Amino acid sequence: MAPLARRVVSAPSHHIPAAWFAATVLAGGAHAQTINEVEPNNARAKADIIEQAPATGLSIVGTTTGSSGTGSTSPDFFFVYPAPAPAAIYRHRLTLTSTTPGHIMNLRGRAQTMGFPATGDVVLQLASGSSPRIAQWYGFGRRGGVFVGVFGSSSTTAAYTIAHERTTIVPIDLGSFGQGPISITTIAQGHSTDTELFLFDANLQPIPDAGNDQPISPLVAQAALTRTLPAGTWYLAVSDANTAWQFGAPPDDADRTNFLTEFLDTFVCGSAATNRNLTFFISDAAGNTRQVNATKTEPFEVRWFSLQTIPAACSPADVTAVGGPPLGPDGLLTGDDFVTFINAFAAGCP
Numbered sequence: 001m002a003p004l005a006r007r008v009v010s011a012p013s014h015h016i017p018a019a020w021f022a023a024t025v026l027a028g029g030a031h032a033q034t035i036n037e038v039e040p041n042n043a044r045a046k047a048d049i050i051e052q053a054p055a056t057g058l059s060i061v062g063t064t065t066g067s068s069g070t071g072s073t074s075p076d077f078f079f080v081y082p083a084p085a086p087a088a089i090y091r092h093r094l095t096l097t098s099t100t101p102g103h104i105m106n107l108r109g110r111a112q113t114m115g116f117p118a119t120g121d122v123v124l125q126l127a128s129g130s131s132p133r134i135a136q137w138y139g140f141g142r143r144g145g146v147f148v149g150v151f152g153s154s155s156t157t158a159a160y161t162i163a164h165e166r167t168t169i170v171p172i173d174l175g176s177f178g179q180g181p182i183s184i185t186t187i188a189q190g191h192s193t194d195t196e197l198f199l200f201d202a203n204l205q206p207i208p209d210a211g212n213d214q215p216i217s218p219l220v221a222q223a224a225l226t227r228t229l230p231a232g233t234w235y236l237a238v239s240d241a242n243t244a245w246q247f248g249a250p251p252d253d254a255d256r257t258n259f260l261t262e263f264l265d266t267f268v269c270g271s272a273a274t275n276r277n278l279t280f281f282i283s284d285a286a287g288n289t290r291q292v293n294a295t296k297t298e299p300f301e302v303r304w305f306s307l308q309t310i311p312a313a314c315s316p317a318d319v320t321a322v323g324g325p326p327l328g329p330d331g332l333l334t335g336d337d338f339v340t341f342i343n344a345f346a347a348g349c350p
């Protein structure tokens with residue numbers, strides 16, 4: 001079995017140089033691998049790089065009995081980026097175990113200042129549980145990844161093992177809506193969960209500015225998002241705060257300071273809360289609506305949905321007065337005809 005490509009490098013702390021990706025060696029990506037840490041890996045800039053992490057079977061083994069300094073008492077940092085895969089929603093889970101539990105594991109990210117990524121390293125997600133400890137993120141088959149920090153204490157004398165597992169998530173299909181403005185809201189849906197909403201395109205590419213944590217009006221913890229979607233397939237991610245992608249929050253989001261991920265293909269919920277009601281309501285300009293019941297049951301879980309937007313059925317130019325059945329030509333140019341025209345125009349009818 002070919003060994004997994006692996007390097008230990010030093011790099012600027014703010015990004016991964018494109019040249020690293022270009023130089024990646026595709027080796028052993030489909031096979032189980034055990035990789036031992038290499039010191040010094042005491043900081044994110046000295047992270048051990050785990051290239052082409054396979055879908056399953058990767059084990060990272062290390063030891064740390066502290067959280068600072070160098071050598072055996074130093075923290076251990078890794079950069080894990082998954083092997084490329086066909087476009088899909090993938091949950092990447094890291095499970096840390098040790099015969100001397102007590103380690104801390106976290107995923108790192110970037111701060112945000114008024115809608116823009118800021119410099120500096122932050123903890124985006126603190127692994128949940130005690131033994132094992134679990135961290136997770138979502139990716140979509142492209143280049144992405146995440147910096148991982150492991151911290152010990154005087155009692156964590158035995159080695160730890162971090163297993164990586166990739167699981168494909170099948171989104172729930174919400175059906176079809178009319179193309180044009182689509183509104184999604186968690187307001188007035190029977191809960192007060194501090195929800196967040198994010199839209200992805202048909203290729204599962206995150207759409208800049210198509211996220212919301214906190215609407216400006218009304219200023220509430222729930223989320224509301226209206227975006228104009230041409231005909232196509234779209235994906236919707238729903239979870240509780242803080243959930244993050246690489247993009248800063250848009251101007252119609254009242255909360256533009258939450259932490260972000262560092263890569264386009266890395267999507268993280270940092271909330272370990274469970275049993276959170278995520279029920280939302282979706283509607284189009286033609287009045288098609290649907291309430292969708294959803295619950296977050298696991299720490300860091302994101303609920304995924306897909307929808308299609310289609311050209312609206314186009315009305316004839318001449319309709320009867322509202323309330324005068326059946327709807328159809330009456331040979332009269334009335335206000336109803338203008339209303340129908342405007343609605344058809346808004347819905348994208350030719």
Ligand SMILES: [Ca+2]
Binds near residue numbers: 039
């Ligand atoms: Ca170590």
Ligand SMILES: [Ca+2]
Binds near residue numbers: 040042074075076077
């Ligand atoms: Ca170390």
Ligand SMILES: [Ca+2]
Binds near residue numbers: 212
């Ligand atoms: Ca919110």
